Amino acid sequence: MDPLSQAVLGATAAQTIGDKKNLAKATVIGALAGMAADLDVLINSPSDSLLALEYHRHFSHSLIFIPLGALICALLLYALLGRYWQLRFKPTYLYCLLGYATHGLLDACTSYGTQLLWPFSNYRVSWDIISIIDPLFTLPLLILIVLAAKRKQRAFVYCAVAWCAMYLSLGVLQHERAMLVANDLISKRGHSANHIEVKPSFANLLVWKIIYQSDDHYYVAATRLGISSKVWPGESIRRLDRQRDLAWLDNASQQAKDIERFRWFSAGFIALDPNNPYQIIDMRYSMLPNKIAPLWGIRLNPNAAANEHVQFYAEPRKASPRAAPLWQMIKE
Incomplete structure (x- = not known):
């Protein structure tokens, strides 16, 4: 997702183990660690423009890399901030560990594809339950973590965790509803589909894109999933x-x-x-x-x-x- 979403979720995770007096410190360290995995964008080549695509959401986003990625962040942030804040290395590392761990998992919730299982598999995990940018997910989290850090009240942390869980759960529910609409549309058209995907459209969980392959064509359509559903027929193109x-x-x-x-x-x-x-x-x-x-x-x-x-x-x-x-x- 976008850097702000990664930062606020990383901060939220770090706040869950921060004591009241260190909530602000946990917020900053968790936010920075939450964004760190995207430094893979620095991997590129002037002659091979696909190299950046291959290595974005690659090893730095994998589950097995989390402890090492967190350690690198902790070493840097402890040197820059930890001693100045009179914060020991262990809590610095733990804040980084929780913040860094959220990054790949949140990216996998989108449809772009994240190599969570590297080096054992290069499969790009995409759960398709949230848009790559979604203000309704990010802004409430931002407000809650700022309030938690400023007022030193853990109740705001619990609210942030609850909001995150609720919103992503809503994405799972909407994904299942969109898949039902997609299968119904395919059946009504008399198509035989062997590759179906549904994904939220930009910045919302109401309107979803339907993509499927039937024979040698790809088809797209859209559906709005409110109390009832509405479908907009789309276009097709040869694969x-x-x-x-x-x-x-x-x-x-x-x-x-x-x-x-x-x-x-x-x-x-x-x-x-x-x-x-x-x-x-x-x-x-x-x-x-x-x-x-x-x-x-x-x-x-x-x-x-x-x-x-x-x-x-x-x-x-x-x-x-x-x-x-x-x-x-x-x-x-």
Whole structure:
């Protein structure tokens, strides 16, 4: 999730073991440790733009790395803050351990994919129960941890933990409801689906995106899950077949290998951009959940050398006219 969400959840976890006089210290240390795993964004290559995708949410987010990641954070924060605050190393490490431990688990609650089981598996865990940014999850936690630190009252910590548990549980419930809607939609269409995903749309748990594969096509739709459910039919696109769609591409080339790397990153949901035959899109994400309008993809070069990489691209992040229709879907 976004850095602020990671920070407030890390702080919340650290506050659960902080005594009243050290609640503020636990908050700061837990917040910093809660964000630390995302330092993997520094791993990149000017010639291989997919390297950053491969190593984001990689070893630094795995369960087995938590004690070591926490130790690195503790050593740094103890040197910078612990002695100045007259805080012993043991509680510093414990605050870091709890804060760091929340990071990969919270990321796994989103749909991006997190390698929790590295090095035993490179499977990208994605439980799809919360959007990558959700103010309704983050802001109440932020308010509660600030109140706990400022007033030195653990009651606010308990409220923060309860809010976190309740909101994520609501995400689990909404995910199950969305899956029921998806299966019903697939049945009504007479499709046979072998790959179905449902995920919350941007910044809310009301409107969900439905994605599924039937034969050689991917289909998207959206549903609003209030007291009752509403469905918006979506669009479809042919799944990528490298031999059919990119017959010009040498199978031994680096670009062909990069396509398979991107397929792994995208959980298989890749297709040829209908507007550009040299672009491959990750169709899991779009501002409007019932549309195929990808946020990112990779760009091929038919004149590239055999060892040349593809180029990852992302659509510009600016105010979008699609935000208004999404808000309308949420309000309905």
